[in-house]
Amino acid sequence: MKQIIDLIDISLSIKSSGKIFDGLTFSLPSGGTALICGPPNIKKTALIELIIGAYPPIKGVILLFEKKLEAKKGRATARVRCKIGGVGGIFDLVSYQTVYENIAYPLILKSESGSSRKKKVLQKLTDYNLLGKRREKAGNLTRGEKILAQLARATIADQPLLLIDEPLAGLDSEMSSKIIGILKDLSVAGHSMLILTTDGSRLNLPDAREYFFDNGALK
Amino acid sequence: MRKFFYLKFKFLKHLCKRPLPAIASLLSMLLLFLMFDLVWIASLSVDRYYEQVLAEVDMEIFFDDNLPDSTMNTITDALKDLEGIEAFEFISKDDARAKLHALMGMDLLEGLENNPLPKSILITFDMHFITSTYLNDTEVKLRKFNGVTEIFYPRFWLEKAEANRLLVSHSVLVIGAVIFLAAILNLLYSVRLSVKTYDEELQQYRLLGAGKMFLSMPFIFEGIFYSLFAFAGGWLIIYYGTAHYTISNFEIVLPPQIDIIRACIVALVVGMIGGYIGVRRSL
Numbered sequence: 001m002k003q004i005i006d007l008i009d010i011s012l013s014i015k016s017s018g019k020i021f022d023g024l025t026f027s028l029p030s031g032g033t034a035l036i037c038g039p040p041n042i043k044k045t046a047l048i049e050l051i052i053g054a055y056p057p058i059k060g061v062i063l064l065f066e067k068k069l070e071a072k073k074g075r076a077t078a079r080v081r082c083k084i085g086g087v088g089g090i091f092d093l094v095s096y097q098t099v100y101e102n103i104a105y106p107l108i109l110k111s112e113s114g115s116s117r118k119k120k121v122l123q124k125l126t127d128y129n130l131l132g133k134r135r136e137k138a139g140n141l142t143r144g145e146k147i148l149a150q151l152a153r154a155t156i157a158d159q160p161l162l163l164i165d166e167p168l169a170g171l172d173s174e175m176s177s178k179i180i181g182i183l184k185d186l187s188v189a190g191h192s193m194l195i196l197t198t199d200g201s202r203l204n205l206p207d208a209r210e211y212f213f214d215n216g217a218l219k
Numbered sequence: 220m221r222k223f224f225y226l227k228f229k230f231l232k233h234l235c236k237r238p239l240p241a242i243a244s245l246l247s248m249l250l251l252f253l254m255f256d257l258v259w260i261a262s263l264s265v266d267r268y269y270e271q272v273l274a275e276v277d278m279e280i281f282f283d284d285n286l287p288d289s290t291m292n293t294i295t296d297a298l299k300d301l302e303g304i305e306a307f308e309f310i311s312k313d314d315a316r317a318k319l320h321a322l323m324g325m326d327l328l329e330g331l332e333n334n335p336l337p338k339s340i341l342i343t344f345d346m347h348f349i350t351s352t353y354l355n356d357t358e359v360k361l362r363k364f365n366g367v368t369e370i371f372y373p374r375f376w377l378e379k380a381e382a383n384r385l386l387v388s389h390s391v392l393v394i395g396a397v398i399f400l401a402a403i404l405n406l407l408y409s410v411r412l413s414v415k416t417y418d419e420e421l422q423q424y425r426l427l428g429a430g431k432m433f434l435s436m437p438f439i440f441e442g443i444f445y446s447l448f449a450f451a452g453g454w455l456i457i458y459y460g461t462a463h464y465t466i467s468n469f470e471i472v473l474p475p476q477i478d479i480i481r482a483c484i485v486a487l488v489v490g491m492i493g494g495y496i497g498v499r500r501s502l
């Protein structure tokens with residue numbers, strides 16, 4: 001089966017935090033969902049940063065979409081990032097831009113025409129119940145609306161891989177259910193998802209593989 | 220092409236969102252380029268002034284009274300063969316006396332038994348050959364002829380004028396380089412200030428897969444915009460000034476259009492460099 005993410009024997013150290021991963025091996029098949037669980041403040045986010053090439057590993061190989069990722073090759077990394085949709089954590093909305101502008105950006109990178117862009121963004125805004133907020137500055141959104149807008153941005157250009165960091169943190173039960181519903185739909189639609197969460201049981205996604213982050217390795 | 224339009228739109232948006240810093244950057248660049256233009260024009264005008272004065276430099280060779288005509292013919296033939304000589308005029312003793320008369324308004328030699336003025340040849344040179352080195356070489360060659368008693372040309376004045384021209388051209392080079400360096404630094408920090416305003420956007424867009432060049436382009440356009448508009452503004456002011464005001468007794472020389480176009484290309488490059496260096500560190 002085609003692997004979207006393949007991390008082979010990865011060791012990663014970050015100056016400010018010391019050793020984070022040691023001999024980490026992990027793979028995510030195409031269309032699969034992985035829940036990475038663990039308590040807060042154990043640098044789970046570093047896994048996402050590693051996958052998008054923000055940090056080069058000391059040891060090991062990162063294969064993304066079956067191609068080796070080399071953090072130092074800027075253009076290749078940018079091409080890979082275009083295929084990734086990010087939600088939460090380091091992936092934030094640009095606070096002074098409107099919701100519309102934030103969601104449209106991946107389409108600009110794909111060189112979509114203005115009319116096609118508008119059509120897709122409006123459709124996405126309607127799907128995620130954000131149409132009324134399209135002219136609102138992203139900084140004025142609630143936490144739940146931000147997650148929705150980020151999910152819209154992460155999927156608008158049909159990005160095959162979603163990296164999601166704590167999607168339910170700080171949300172009320174109504175918004176949580178809404179987000180879980182969207183994640184289930186995305187999973188069924190065949191998106192590959194890697195979700196970092198403190199409590200995997202709350203998500204209850206179909207066919208999701210659950211991992212626990214412990215001492216720099218996934219179990 | 221779509222991306223290009225987006226980037227152009229983005230750069231215009233940057234300017235419109237921060238109009239005051241944009242105007243401040245534009246004005247400071249305008250002042251710098253105006254200063255450069257003025258220095259450039261001043262150097263050209265000084266150069267033209269020196270050229271006009273140098274065009275009047277000539278050399279006069281004085282001969283012994285007893286010099287036979289045959290030797291004089293040899294000398295005039297030699298002068299014809301010398302490069303750089305535009306014309307020469309033989310001045311006989313009587314012509315010299317007439318010239319002195321015309322110059323002083325009275326015949327100072329009246330009452331003298333003999334005309335003490337020597338015969339001479341007055342040489343005028345082609346403009347491009349009026350240099351102290353060339354005139355010195357010519358003097359050495361001419362002194363070899365028998366009967367040449369004195370050769371006069373304003374040697375020390377010429378050397379001083381050449382040194383001054385050199386000083387002016389070196390000063391223009393140094394001042395020009397300093398101004399262009401100041402322009403680059405000014406642009407760099409204007410763009411860096413702009414980048415700081417959009418830092419959040421740049422970081423997020425990088426995570427979404429925007430390349431460095433794509434993110435840099437609006438800021439490079441911004442640098443080019445400041446540079447080109449300031450350059451054009453500087454020349455507009457100068458053309459307006461020269462059309463409405465003149466300085467008597469001193470000709471203002473504007474550079475040829477082709478040189479202005481070249482300088483415009485340099486300004487464009489300065490804009491690109493300033494914009495690129497300004498944004499590079501943040502990516």
